Amino acid sequence: MKMQYKSIVGGAVCVMLSLNACxxxxxxxxxxxxxxxxxxxxxxxxxxxxxxxxxxxxxxxKLQALIKTALVQNIDLKQAIERMHIAEANLKQSRAAxxxxxxxxLSAADxxxxxxxxxxxxxxxxxxxxxxxxMQFNAxxxxxxxxxxxxxxxxxxxxxxxxxxxxxxxxxxxxxxxANSYYTLLCLDKQxxxxxxxxxxRRENVEAMKSLKDAGRVTxxxxxxxxxxxxxxxxxxxDLERSxxxxxxILQLLLANPxxxxxxxxxxxxxxxxxxxxxxxxxxLENRPxxxxxxxxxxxxxxxxxAAKRNFxxxxxxxxxxxxxxxxxxxxxxxxxxxxFIGGLTQPIFAKGQNKMRLKTAQAQxxxxxxxxxxSLLNAGSEVSDALYSYQAAVQKQAIRMKQIAxxxxxxxxxxxxxxxxxxxxxxxxxxxEQGLLSAQLSETTDRLQQLQALVNLYRALGGGxx
Numbered sequence: 001m002k003m004q005y006k007s008i009v010g011g012a013v014c015v016m017l018s019l020n021a022c023x024x025x026x027x028x029x030x031x032x033x034x035x036x037x038x039x040x041x042x043x044x045x046x047x048x049x050x051x052x053x054x055x056x057x058x059x060x061x062k063l064q065a066l067i068k069t070a071l072v073q074n075i076d077l078k079q080a081i082e083r084m085h086i087a088e089a090n091l092k093q094s095r096a097a098x099x100x101x102x103x104x105x106l107s108a109a110d111x112x113x114x115x116x117x118x119x120x121x122x123x124x125x126x127x128x129x130x131x132x133x134x135m136q137f138n139a140x141x142x143x144x145x146x147x148x149x150x151x152x153x154x155x156x157x158x159x160x161x162x163x164x165x166x167x168x169x170x171x172x173x174x175x176x177x178x179a180n181s182y183y184t185l186l187c188l189d190k191q192x193x194x195x196x197x198x199x200x201x202r203r204e205n206v207e208a209m210k211s212l213k214d215a216g217r218v219t220x221x222x223x224x225x226x227x228x229x230x231x232x233x234x235x236x237x238x239d240l241e242r243s244x245x246x247x248x249x250i251l252q253l254l255l256a257n258p259x260x261x262x263x264x265x266x267x268x269x270x271x272x273x274x275x276x277x278x279x280x281x282x283x284x285l286e287n288r289p290x291x292x293x294x295x296x297x298x299x300x301x302x303x304x305x306x307a308a309k310r311n312f313x314x315x316x317x318x319x320x321x322x323x324x325x326x327x328x329x330x331x332x333x334x335x336x337x338x339x340x341f342i343g344g345l346t347q348p349i350f351a352k353g354q355n356k357m358r359l360k361t362a363q364a365q366x367x368x369x370x371x372x373x374x375x376s377l378l379n380a381g382s383e384v385s386d387a388l389y390s391y392q393a394a395v396q397k398q399a400i401r402m403k404q405i406a407x408x409x410x411x412x413x414x415x416x417x418x419x420x421x422x423x424x425x426x427x428x429x430x431x432x433x434e435q436g437l438l439s440a441q442l443s444e445t446t447d448r449l450q451q452l453q454a455l456v457n458l459y460r461a462l463g464g465g466x467x
Contacts, residue, residue, distance in 0.1 A: 038281055050279065050287040050459070051464075054175050057464070060269070062265050070178055071171065074254060075256050084164055086163070087160040107132075112129040112130075131327060132327055139321070140317060141319075143316040148310035155303035162297050175460070175465040176460040183452040185248065188243050248260070272452070281381060284380045284463060287463025290380075298369035301370075312355055320342070322338060383460075384458065394447050402444070412434055
């Protein structure tokens with residue numbers, strides 16, 4: 001009989017161990033095709049500007065001050081930190097599931113029965129009022145033999161890491177938004193300055209046209225045209241000033257401040273490193289916080305799927321309760337101890353399809369998370385390629401634009417000289433060359449802005465701004 005008992009126990013243990021081996025799976029990073037993730041880029045150099053602290057990339061001290069303030073005050077970043085606290089609390093809760101639960105129950109009861117309901121004999125003296133004083137401790141503990149609780153804990157841990165990566169993604173985007181808005185503000189300042197200098201020059205042209213008309217060299221039409229050219233430049237001032245104020249307010253909003261002016265430097269004072277290292281696509285897995293967050297979301301979904309599978313296996317629970325119970329308060333600590341201990345195994349047989357639907361839902365969520373991870377990598381590769389090409393295009397445009405501006409300045413000088421000393425030209429020629437020069441000068445500031453913002457966007461796309 002004893003040998004038969006040992007055989008049954010040994011067989012049960014073997015079956016449980018084999019089932020446990022079937023449900024134990026280790027997480028591995030999903031396969032992702034990194035080849036060709038960057039367009040027209042095949043460098044094997046692992047140097048990347050993403051490893052550079054943002055203070056090293058943005059050397060403007062006033063821009064650095066704005067970023068420092070935003071990292072302390074920005075509301076979106078604060079909310080991301082609070083989401084980290086929520087994830088941390090969930091992680092602690094999942095760890096606590098491994099511990100036994102314990103609670104205490106204190107009660108005092110007084111009951112009185114009706115003599116008529118007891119059907120007592122006439123004259124019988126029976127006590128109809130009773131008291132019961134009780135202090136009871138209840139404890140229960142689920143043995144995580146299949147690893148269901150462990151999977152839930154790992155899922156919570158992955159979610160906590162995901163919230164941290166999401167916070168870093170908010171930080172990198174915040175730094176990029178501040179830098180881009182700051183450079184936009186400097187560009188608008190430069191355009192306003194160029195327009196004001198143009199207005200000053202055109203006012204002088206109006207006076208010169210009036211003098212030439214008095215000397216009989218030009219007609220009244222030239223004077224009117226010069227005045228119209230002046231007004232055309234002046235009318236752009238209100239829109240530029242409005243754009244400057246709105247951009248200042250955008251920056252203050254990122255700083256969590258009310259609308260106010262922004263202390264800033266100038267567009268011409270901005271210095272940057274023209275050597276841009278992008279590294280290799282595989283580094284996006286380590287540098288891009290949003291890619292990391294997407295992978296961690298898949299990891300959490302993977303663990304939740306394992307936990308859903310383990311709901312099909314039996315659970316082993318140990319429960320115990322005990323304490324003191326007495327009908328008399330004076331005897332509460334005298335021979336009033338009671339206890340109860342139960343060990344149970346629960347195997348789900350029919351649960352209205354709940355476990356099956358939970359597993360199906362978890363598997364679908366895992367597939368969605370896998371798709372999001374792959375999509376995040378494709379987005380990252382596209383952003384890097386676009387930002388780098390935008391930077392290269394801005395550099396090429398700037399070189400050509402400087403030649404255009406130099407030629408237009410000569411054209412303005414030549415037409416003005418011809419207008420003063422020759423009858424072969426008229427003010428329309430001067431106006432055309434001046435309009436072309438102003439347009440080219442404004443476009444040159446836009447080219448410069450494109451170059452600066454492309455650098456910012458490349459830095460963010462590579463995952464810079466949080467190390």
